[in-house]
Amino acid sequence: MDTDLxxxxxxxxxxxxxxxFFSAYAHRRxxxxxAALLVLGGGCIAWAVLTNPGGYSLAEVPDVFxxxxxxxx
Numbered sequence: 263m264d265t266d267l268x269x270x271x272x273x274x275x276x277x278x279x280x281x282x283f284f285s286a287y288a289h290r291r292x293x294x295x296x297a298a299l300l301v302l303g304g305g306c307i308a309w310a311v312l313t314n315p316g317g318y319s320l321a322e323v324p325d326v327f328x329x330x331x332x333x334x335x
Contacts, residue, residue, distance in 0.1 A: 265314040269323070270330045272306025275299050 279299030286293050311318055318326065 264330075265310045266326045266330050268306050269310035269314075269318065270327055272303045272308075272310060273323070273327070274303070275306060276303030279303055 276299070279296050282299055283293060283296035285291075286296050
C-alpha cells in the first residue's frame with residue numbers, strides 16, 4: 263500500500279475516533295470502538311511515517327492529503 267494513502271487513512275481514522283470517544287464517554291457507552299479507531303489510526307500513521315524513506319514533515323501533510331484526494335476524484 264502506498265504510504266501517502268496509509269497516512270491519509272490513519273488521519274481520517276484518528277479524526278473519526280476523537281468525537282466517537284467523547285460521545286461514548288458522555289453517553290456512558292463502551293469505549294471499545296472509539297479506542298479501536300484511535301489505535302488503528304495511530305498505527306497507520308506510524309507505519310506510514312516509518313516506511314516512507316524521507317519521512318513526513320508537518321508541512322507536507324496537507325499536500326499529501328490533497329494529492330491522495332485528487333487521485334480518487
